[in-house]
Amino acid sequence: MFNFETSLGQASFANPIFTASGCAGSGRELSQFFELTELGAVVTKSIMLKPRSGRATPRMAETPSGMLNSIGLQGPGIDIFLEKDIPWLRDQGANIVVSIAGESVEDYAVLARKLRSVSGISALEVNISCPNVENRGQVFACHPETARAAIEAVRRNIGGELPIIAKLTPDVTSIAMIAEEVVAAGADALALINTVLGMVIDTNTMRPKLAGKTGGLSGPAIRPVAVRAIYQVHEAMPQVKILGMGGVATGRDAFELILAGASAVSIGTATFGNPTAVMKIKEELKAGLIAHGFDSLKEAVGYAHRVEGNL
Amino acid sequence: MMGINKNAVQVMAEIVSNKKVGAYNHIVFSVGDIANHAKPGNFVAIAVGGANSAMVLRRAFAIYRTFDKGNSGGLLEIVVAPHGAGSTWLTNQAPGFKVDLIAPLGTAFGIPTQPVRALLVGGGYGSAPLFGLSEVLKNRGCRVDMVLGASTAMKIYAPLDGKRSVNSLTIVTEDGTTGLTGKVTDVLGDIIETNEIDIIYSCGPMGMLEAINQISSNFGVVHQCAIEESMACGIGVCMTCVLPIKGEDGVVRMLRSCIDGPVVDGDTVIWNSKRTIPDGTWGAH
Ligand SMILES: Cc1cc2nc3c(=O)[nH]c(=O)nc-3n(C[C@H](O)[C@H](O)[C@H](O)COP(=O)(O)OP(=O)(O)OC[C@H]3O[C@@H](n4cnc5c(N)ncnc54)[C@H](O)[C@@H]3O)c2cc1C
Ligand SMILES: Cc1cc2nc3c(=O)[nH]c(=O)nc-3n(C[C@H](O)[C@H](O)[C@H](O)COP(=O)(O)O)c2cc1C
Ligand code: FES
Numbered sequence A: 001m002f003n004f005e006t007s008l009g010q011a012s013f014a015n016p017i018f019t020a021s022g023c024a025g026s027g028r029e030l031s032q033f034f035e036l037t038e039l040g041a042v043v044t045k046s047i048m049l050k051p052r053s054g055r056a057t058p059r060m061a062e063t064p065s066g067m068l069n070s071i072g073l074q075g076p077g078i079d080i081f082l083e084k085d086i087p088w089l090r091d092q093g094a095n096i097v098v099s100i101a102g103e104s105v106e107d108y109a110v111l112a113r114k115l116r117s118v119s120g121i122s123a124l125e126v127n128i129s130c131p132n133v134e135n136r137g138q139v140f141a142c143h144p145e146t147a148r149a150a151i152e153a154v155r156r157n158i159g160g161e162l163p164i165i166a167k168l169t170p171d172v173t174s175i176a177m178i179a180e181e182v183v184a185a186g187a188d189a190l191a192l193i194n195t196v197l198g199m200v201i202d203t204n205t206m207r208p209k210l211a212g213k214t215g216g217l218s219g220p221a222i223r224p225v226a227v228r229a230i231y232q233v234h235e236a237m238p239q240v241k242i243l244g245m246g247g248v249a250t251g252r253d254a255f256e257l258i259l260a261g262a263s264a265v266s267i268g269t270a271t272f273g274n275p276t277a278v279m280k281i282k283e284e285l286k287a288g289l290i291a292h293g294f295d296s297l298k299e300a301v302g303y304a305h306r307v308e309g310n311l
Numbered sequence B: 001m002m003g004i005n006k007n008a009v010q011v012m013a014e015i016v017s018n019k020k021v022g023a024y025n026h027i028v029f030s031v032g033d034i035a036n037h038a039k040p041g042n043f044v045a046i047a048v049g050g051a052n053s054a055m056v057l058r059r060a061f062a063i064y065r066t067f068d069k070g071n072s073g074g075l076l077e078i079v080v081a082p083h084g085a086g087s088t089w090l091t092n093q094a095p096g097f098k099v100d101l102i103a104p105l106g107t108a109f110g111i112p113t114q115p116v117r118a119l120l121v122g123g124g125y126g127s128a129p130l131f132g133l134s135e136v137l138k139n140r141g142c143r144v145d146m147v148l149g150a151s152t153a154m155k156i157y158a159p160l161d162g163k164r165s166v167n168s169l170t171i172v173t174e175d176g177t178t179g180l181t182g183k184v185t186d187v188l189g190d191i192i193e194t195n196e197i198d199i200i201y202s203c204g205p206m207g208m209l210e211a212i213n214q215i216s217s218n219f220g221v222v223h224q225c226a227i228e229e230s231m232a233c234g235i236g237v238c239m240t241c242v243l244p245i246k247g248e249d250g251v252v253r254m255l256r257s258c259i260d261g262p263v264v265d266g267d268t269v270i271w272n273s274k275r276t277i278p279d280g281t282w283g284a285h
Helices: A078-092 A105-115 A144-158 A175-184 A220-236 A251-260 A269-273 A277-291 B085-091 B124-139 B160-164 B184-194 B206-219
Strands: A006-008 A011-013 A017-019 A060-063 A066-069 A096-100 A121-127 A164-167 A189-192 A196-199 A214-218 A241-245 A264-267 B009-021 B024-030 B043-046 B059-062 B065-068 B074-080 B098-105 B117-123 B143-150 B168-173 B199-203 B222-226 B242-246 B252-256 B263-265
Touching (some): A006 A241, A011 A121, A017 A277, A060 A214, A078 A096, A078 A105, A105 A121, A144 A175, A175 A220, A189 A220, A220 A241, A241 A251, A251 A277, A269 A277, B024 B085, B059 B074, B074 B085, B117 B184, B124 B199, B168 B184, B184 B206, B199 B206, B206 B222
Parallel strands (some): A096 A121, A121 A164, A164 A189, B143 B168, B199 B222
Antiparallel strands (some): A006 A011, A060 A066, A066 A214, A196 A214, B009 B024, B009 B098, B024 B074, B043 B059, B043 B098, B065 B074, B222 B263
16 A cells, blocks of 8 residues: 655644645635545645735736735735634545735734634645735845744744644755754745745736736746745754645646655646646656655655655 | 635637637637626636746636537637737637637626616727627617727627627727727717716726726726736736725725726726835835
8 A cells, every 4th residue: 555644743634735825715716626535734824913905916927837826915915814714624534724914924823823722724824925015125034034933933932733834935045054043933834935035027018917016926937936935944953844836737847846855845836827727746756656666755755855866 | 805706617628729819819719618607798718828928817808708618518608819828829729729728707897787888999909809798788778888998909899799799899999990089988978978878897908997987987987897917826826916995995905806806996096106105004104
């Protein structure tokens, strides 16, 4: 029997294929296309303290093998989210990972307090890397001190067993250095990578295409960046579990991230092109792992790091 | 907030026919049961470019009409303007080819319970969903007038059987190559007054819809329009397709046009808000 199980921090999952935050809403729409219990976990859209309109449109530009987005974390705020989305997801029997985002260290602390006693959540993904919010120059995950402060605030306030997964941006000089910082601050696992900051200029209007000017690049275009980031962080801290993401569209792509060091894989942009992509990727990954002779997913994690000469 | 169209399913749909009509391609797909559930105003989302395409997002097209062919399966038709790479790829696919299609998506035109006098206004390929609507309205005993506009004759989509389904058809082109010269909005006032129009249905470019809404507001006529916002997923999970809409509680929210639209009540839309979030929008700061 092939063992597909995986874990991040203290949380276990039946399989390693998750949705990516912001690419599956809170699961309702996708549940029309497959059972959410088929997923390793549903990672919900990053939720903030207050309702948020998000950015003006246009918010999207398709790019070669990818897309640029600047949603600006549109959402109902934590209170409505806890009242409406979490109970619904629990009723579905889904494994839930809640993603939170804040505008200040205090926001992260308050969000963690609001979530600490909520039942039915497997882990917390802390988005400290969204490049779309105002004050873009000040992305938490771009500076060791602010990355550490945000994660410490969550650690201090979450209490109990709920694992903290810190989500990092690749837009830094050394992602391994930031990763070490947030692990020291109390992160149990890491989510790599968030979107890569980019821009598209419309050559007809001769202005930036997105109303927010810059946006986050996602999709297969960024997969090599994700593989590199995961590889470097796994090399620096092989004991820390990684939830990998970035441009995964096939089982082969998910396998690539796992070889680099990911213990689970989130699927984002691929879902926009195909709502059942996650199911297809899950089956392809399993078949691929078996075809390569692995008895379990865990054996394949970080396999690309094995010393030269070994098979 | 509404949910995804509960009839939406994903299928591999074979192209049954693909013919050039003026500036557009009229494409027919074999879609099975979907044909029984699609309503005028709903749209389809189609994956383009083939398996290893660099185009990662679906393309949205209004459903022109559907047929239930009994045992031989349902048919769904769309009218495509080759615009960029994705829509052009679609217009180049031959019968027999299968595309990954999700339908029906989004809201539908509201159908009045009373036999009213309706005016249908289409811009360019925006006429396509109006013919199916016209049939439904006629079956309800409504009078249906139609105005179609485009920049030039080639961009007027008005098939013969479609023309027969309306009581009157006025065509307007900007260059005068067919019909009257001008814009659809030039003729609306007269028709609304003369034919005592109760409701306007429209589909076309945002600028046209906004201009129609000004006229419908002035005359105090209800206006339902099918809007076209840039969409990444078409199924409600990406939040790229939003536009500001005023709810019954008077609060303006950024709603997803793929879920709460494409058909919306024209008076609830905060028009001309591209590149801004209107003041007072829920969650704006
Ligand atoms: C609800 C709805 C109904 C539509 N109905 C029709 C129809 O019946 N017939 C028809 O010809 N076209 C229709 N369109 C427009 C059609 O979706 C675009 O022309 C098409 O997506 C352009 O893709 P492209 O690759 O050819 O162009 P590109 O400009 O290369 O597309 C790049 C990206 O921008 C998006 N995009 C570009 N233009 C539009 C647009 N006008 N609307 C939405 N997204 C856009 C594309 O989806 C793609 O992701 C409709 C759009 C919507 C939202
Ligand atoms: C439209 C869109 C919205 C996103 N929203 C969020 C978000 O709210 N929180 C977050 O941590 N990441 C967000 N992301 C980033 C994704 O979770 C993911 O890290 C990234 O897109 C790379 O994966 P992909 O290439 O599979 O999409 C968003 C991405 C997209 C495309
Ligand atoms: S197109 Fe993705 S939410 Fe509407």
